[in-house]
Amino acid sequence: MTDPSANLPGQKQHLREKLRFRRRHFAANLNEFTRFAAFRALPAPLVDVVSEHAVIGAYAAWGDEPDILPMLASYADAGKLALPHHEGRVETMGFRRWSPGDALVKGPWTSRQPVDGAESAIPTLLFCPLVGFDRRGGRVGQGGGHYDRWFAAYPETLRIGIGWSVQEIDAVPLEPTDMALDAVLTEQEFIVTGDRL
Secondary structure, X not given: OOOHHHHHHHHHHHHHHHHHHHHHHHXXXXXXXXXXXXXXXXXXXXXXXXXXXOOEEOOOOOOOOOOOXXXXXXXXHOOOEEEEEOOOOOOOOEEEEOOOOOXXXXXXXXXXXXXXXXXXXXXXXXXXXXXXXXXXXXXXXXXXXXXXXXXXXXXXXXXXXXXXXXXXXXXXXXXXXXXXXXXXXXXXXXXXXXOOO
């Protein structure tokens, strides 16, 4: 009998392809009001939680990912925001502080990131992009494992996934290295998936 978990990477890659298509189609067909309103304000349950943290991790949206920087503008203005930074095409990822007006440059994985000279930081709350999610905190990422490795190195950091509602699936196939999200925020709802919030 074949172990169905033996091909988890293959299952996840198939899911990524399906979910990327779904995300792309959804984002391309958003009406103007939804596009303007989505991810512009923190949901009430998150305001106090986010305000308690000295460094908040986020990301610069790429392609059809939700753009959350407007939602976090006041924290960025206060110098509390850090974005992913890659030194090269390597497995590890760090974070560098970023404020509106600071440059974002094309990183080695093509995503936009702070300049090399920006101050390093360690977020204690992290908003991370995703390709898919479930209501138990399972996350399908891009496949590089950068966030999973960062989560493993900093397990105390609160992990909040960001995605469009159409990226939800019934159950994410989990590998031993996967770290569960504490919550997921979509354009429709804030879903608490763990017991740390």
